[in-house]
Amino acid sequence: MSVNPVDRVSPYPPIPHRDDSAGFARRREAASESALARQRARPAPETPTPGAGRPLPAEIAFLAAHGAPLVLLQYGATIARRQGVTADVALIAEGLIPEERFYRILATELSVPYLDPPPALEPSDSIELDVARGYARLAEEPRGLRFLFAPRGEQISRLVGVTRSSAGRPLFALTRPFVFEEALRRCSARKLAEAAAYSVERVTPELAARRALHGRAPLGFALGNLALIAAWLAPAPAIASSVAALLAALFLANIGLRLHVCAMRGRGRETAPALEERDLPVYSIVVALYDEAGVVPQLTEALRAIDYPPAKLDVKFVVECDDLETTAALRAARLRPGWEIIVAPPGAPRTKPRALNVAVPFLRGSLVAIFDAEDLPDRRQLRDAAALFAAADENLACLQASLFIHNHRRNWMTAMFCIDYAVLFEVIDKGASAAGLPFFLGGSSNHFRLSALRAVGAWDAFNVTEDADLGLRLLRRGYAIRTFASRTQEQAPTRFAALLTQRSRWMKGWMQTALVHCRDPSAYFADLGLLRGAAALVLLASFVAPLHAPIFLFFLAYDAAFGALLAPSTLGDGLASGLYCAVACGGLAASVRPRLVAMGEADILWLWPALLRWPLWGLMLSFAAWRALRELCVRPFYWDKTEHFPIAGARSR
DSSP states (O other): OOOOOOOOOOOOOOOOEEOOHHHHHHHHHHHHHHHHHHHHHSOOTTSOOTTSOSOOOHHHHGGGGGTOOHHHHHHHHHHHHHHTSOHHHHHHHTTSSOHHHHHHHHHHHHTOOBOSSOOOBOOOSOHHHHHHHTEEEBSSOGGGOOEEEOOOTHHHHHHHHHHHHOOSEEOEEEOOHHHHHHHHHHHTHHHHHHHHHSHHHHHOGGGOHHHHTSSSHHHHHHHHHHHHHHHHTOSOHHHHHHHHHHHHHHHHHHHHHHHHHHHHTTTTOOOOOOOOGGGOOOEEEEEEESSOGGGHHHHHHHHHTSOSOGGGEEEEEEEETTOHHHHHHHHHTOOOTTEEEEEEOSOSOOOHHHHHHHHGGGOOOSEEEEEOTTOEEOTTHHHHHHHHHHHSOTTEEEEEEEEEETTTTSOHHHHHHHHHHHIIIIIIHHHHHHHTOOOOOOSSSEEEEHHHHHHTTSOOTTOTTHHHHHHHHHHHTTOEEEEEEEEEEEOOOOSHHHHHHHHHHHHHHHHHHHHHHTSSHHHHHHHHOHHHHHHHHHHHGGGHHHHHHHHHHHHHHHHHHHSSSSSOOSHHHHHHHHHHHHHHHHHHHHHHHHHHHHHHHTTOGGGGGGGGGHHHHHHHHHHHHHHHHHHHHHOTTOOOOOOOOOOTTOOOO
8 A cells, every 4th residue: 555655854954153263273173172082982873782772863862972871762762663753753752851851962962052941033934934944043143143943853863963073163052842933933923823814815815704704795695684584574475485486495405415415325435554653644633722721631631542653643732822721721731742832822813713723834744633622532533534644645635523422411402412413424424425525524523634724725714614614615626525434522512502602603604604605606616516516505505494494484384274385276386385395395304314314323312302302403593593694794703612611421432
């Protein structure tokens, strides 16, 4: 099996040195004699002691001269070979040496200062480039220093070799990588905030929510829906009948799509051979947190349970600058080496997608997973996704795992939420993926190629369902998105108010996404094709049913009881009756069958008593949809935060 290359090492720059001519030559000669004496005293890394195994890699060999046990270094080198990483990364990730101590020893070896915290850096023109190459220029030159270095792997080997062989005093200082990245964020806070907020506008401005919703578009959208309601009540039967027929056709399209994907689910399930540890790519995990101090212990425990080589796991927790409680909880959690807290710079909008964008320039992995604060992912989820990415071509941009509600026993609302999630992830998404049709990503447990994510401008900070919008933008750029057989447990809101605000935000985001992608219909269908474009629109118009279905059903029932629905007198009445009856029967089938299939797949058939409150659930969705329409006009970019609580006894599988 061929494995796609996903990691690469960036080239390292020449090492700056100072030479003050004759005066410095004398000091250099003395320093050379001293260095020669130290070199004679230190054990040569290329000549291991008997039984010690292979020669030590150059990036850790210098540690032996500073008191590091040779057996520990050999053990770290063995882990590095097995996992396919550099030995310094393996030593630090496995906790064999603290990161700060490693870089202090390296600074001593190179005879350069170790700075923590470092002085200010020059504002960066490209943060991603500075992170990749591991150095940046200092804003000032304390003690004649010009650069700050935070090397890894081959960069360390080159630094050690070049510094030993070069004459002169190095003009750089060292620090550890996470401190270096924090210094980059401080010096370029304004640029980082702007890039996080306007990343999509810099790549595809025509698909940016801020531009699409600027002006009267939201108001026009709201007035259009109100006009449909007015048409229902119009005294002219022709107008009411036309509106009813239009909505009935849209409902039928949604019914047909749901039944089709329900029939397709289970087909085309993809598997891939598991990868050896050395073939696994570096994997980044990003978790955006706000006011989540209470669930931090559960979150960190769930991430520790993930089965993936620690040296290849790059975890970023993104917190807002004023969320001191969550930041303190993360620091108290004693995060593993390689787990980093990123404080987002001040800026607007205060949304989850903006926080995710803040982390993008600092990601080391070629693959990226997004989790929410309350998530409990399957232990092998990252390994399974990595294997599927490796077996696929570069066109595969995203894999979506299933989400499952783990507090479904709490009350009837959490039970209904669990059933809805089972329908969405076990039936709709998997069926659409098997049929080659578009589907909308969930806000969690989606896994991306970092290259594809950057190509489309990552997340739209102004879209409150950033997941649905991102999936559609990936599809329009020619990428593929699929589902895969893995599960993440999530938490449903337990209070009605929290449930209502969450559903309102989702529906507002779908409305935003519809307005964004329908601004230019010709370009939309040119990108997706007629069939896939129509299917995406039908899915995207899911908010239409909660807005208008209750009124439609009321008039349908009224016409059946007191009108001509069941006894049409003209051909036109007969056609209308047939259409409305098809909607009623098809709607029942499209509601019952996917739920039964999904509940069987998720092994939650015993939750069927919750379905007795289905009408209440439908009224909640209708109320949430109209609330979302109002918010689209009043505060289109406001993010209604969903509260989370730790679940007793919750564990990853």
